[in-house]
Amino acid sequence: MSEILDIAKKDGRWVECPSCSEIILKKKLEENLWICNHCDHHFRISAKDRVGIICDEGSFVPLEADESEGMEADEEAISCGKASIDGRGCWLGIMDFSHKGGTMGVALGRKVVRLMDASRESGLPLVIFPASGGVRIQEGIWGLLQMLRTVHARDRMKGTPFITVFTDPTSGGVTASFAALADILLAEPKARIGFAGPRVIQSTLNCAIPQGFQDAETLLKNGFLDRIVHRRDLRDTLSFFLKWF
Ligand SMILES: [Zn+2]
Known part of the structure; x- marks a missing residue:
């Protein structure tokens, strides 16, 4: 075998x-x-596959690159753009865990801020799919500062609707900053969402951790999430929520 x-x-x-x-x-x-x-x-899927699953065909238009971002921006772990889902316009930010573990560094933080500003200026809702190992530790304090920076940008959005769809895995400074600050928090089934990983918590607390304690299902039960959505129902669910706005 x-x-x-x-x-x-x-x-x-x-x-x-x-x-x-x-x-x-x-x-x-x-x-x-x-x-x-x-x-x-x-x-786990790529941003391209994600767009194919949820967006109306050919509707995704990437957010124009900022000149100051240069080539570096194209390689970042998030794809941002404008699209329509079931005929409803929105801004999208889709993270890709396969790119350096979806970590948030300066360039990624800048992109998230620009995406949030674009959403605020146009008044169209924002949908973000996080998938991340957290802050890019190689960038030191500059990486950590992206938490503050994205939270400020989120604050500026005020009344502009914001939906997060947690995907597996989302952790560290991304969970602890902009990702968890949406108006509606959705997740894919069994997605692992947390701050520190289970091994770190286990060794710090020196006690056994219950099975599945960072699973979307447990988080839903404890009130952290609003709903778990099967990938097959994702497009319809987003269309349902976007209809509200
Ligand atoms: Zn299987």
Whole structure:
């Protein structure tokens, strides 16, 4: 069996589900919105795939790059732009965990601020999909300052509607700053959302941590989230909420 597994993995057309270990044809997985059809595990996806799932076809227009951002901006772990979802206009910020663990450095902070300002100026709602390991620690205090900077930008938005859809995993300074400050907090099933990771908490408190304590399901039960939304229902749910504004 393990030989078959190795061959399947090397082949590149097959993917192993990290939750149930089922080997799935990549094409099938893509057709199923990157959800395992055996255990319902929601795979981490790229910003491009996310746009394809929730936006009206061809409606996504990237936020114009600021000259001061230079080339660096294109490589950042967030894709920002304007789009329509079921005919309703909104601004979108989609983070990609595969890019340096979705960490927030100066360039990312600047992009989030510009996105929030664009939303405020146009009066169109903002939808952010965070996926992050937290602040980019290599940038030291400048990385940490992005928490303050994005929170101020969020504060300036005042009455402009803001929705967060937490995806797996969101942690550290991103959870603890702009991501958790939305008017409506949604999450994908089983998404891990927290500040410090479970191992750090366990070793600090020196006690066992209950299973799934940072899962979206636990957070919903404890009042941190408003709703958990299956990826298949995400577009309809966002359309429902955007209708309010
Ligand atoms: Zn699975």
